[in-house]
Amino acid sequence: MPVDAVWNITVQWLAGDFACRLLMFLKLQAMYSCAFVTVVISLDRQYAILDPLAINKARKRNRVMLTVAWGMSVALSVPQIFLFHNVTIIHPEDFTQCTTRGSFITHWHETAYNMFTFSCLFLLPLIIMITCYTRIFCEISKRLNKDNLPSNEVHLRRSKKTS
Incomplete structure (x- = not known):
């Protein structure tokens, strides 16, 4: 950011x-990493909702996903x-x-x-996140519908513990 600020002031x-x-490498790398880490968060939330008992796998899976996100x-x-390069007139x-x-x-x-950069930076992460949150929404809706029984039915819950 400081280099960009100086560039904006000096114009050249x-x-x-x-x-x-x-600077151009770091700027694009920062944008990609933000998008890809957000995708990793979406995927982690999806796994947490759809497969909540896989806690042991989650830590390793998240480490792998973050490594892939930063590597990409x-x-x-x-x-x-x-x-990018310097051009002098x-x-x-x-x-x-x-x-x-001239590149x-x-x-x-x-x-x-x-267009490739736009697709990787915006479209692909957007599609993945929409898919994840749609699956989460569908799973939560399905679970809520299971719990909403008609009022004339009584559904008792009890523990296995006997006194």
């Missing part, structure tokens, strides 16, 4: 090529290191910017990359 990129590539965040952000005056200009062969390559 003054931190050099390495910082340009690193890093892997999907790596292209930023190769796409000399005429009418020196001006340097951190950009992807794609054609415009549709850039569009395809942006």
Whole structure:
């Protein structure tokens, strides 16, 4: 954030090529990790509701899911290191910017990359979370419907403990 703030104030990129590539990698990695960790939370809640007795598996499963989420965040952000670079324009005056200009062969390559990023960053997590919470809602509704017996039926609960 501080580097972004300075960039917004100066308008041009003054931190050099390495910082340009690193910042763009870290920015996208942060966005991916937020989205993917939110997906992991949704999956964990789904497992907790649908299979509440699998507590022993939960810790290991969560560790694996978090490792995969962070690994995918890093892997999907790596292209930023190769796409972003410093571009300097000399005429009418020196001006340097951190950009992807010249990194794609054609415009549709850039569009395809942006759509892929959008799909991985927004659509895929959204679909997974909608699926998880829909399954949770259906399971809770099913359990509530089981417990709502007609008023003329008496349903007694008792423990196995006898006195």
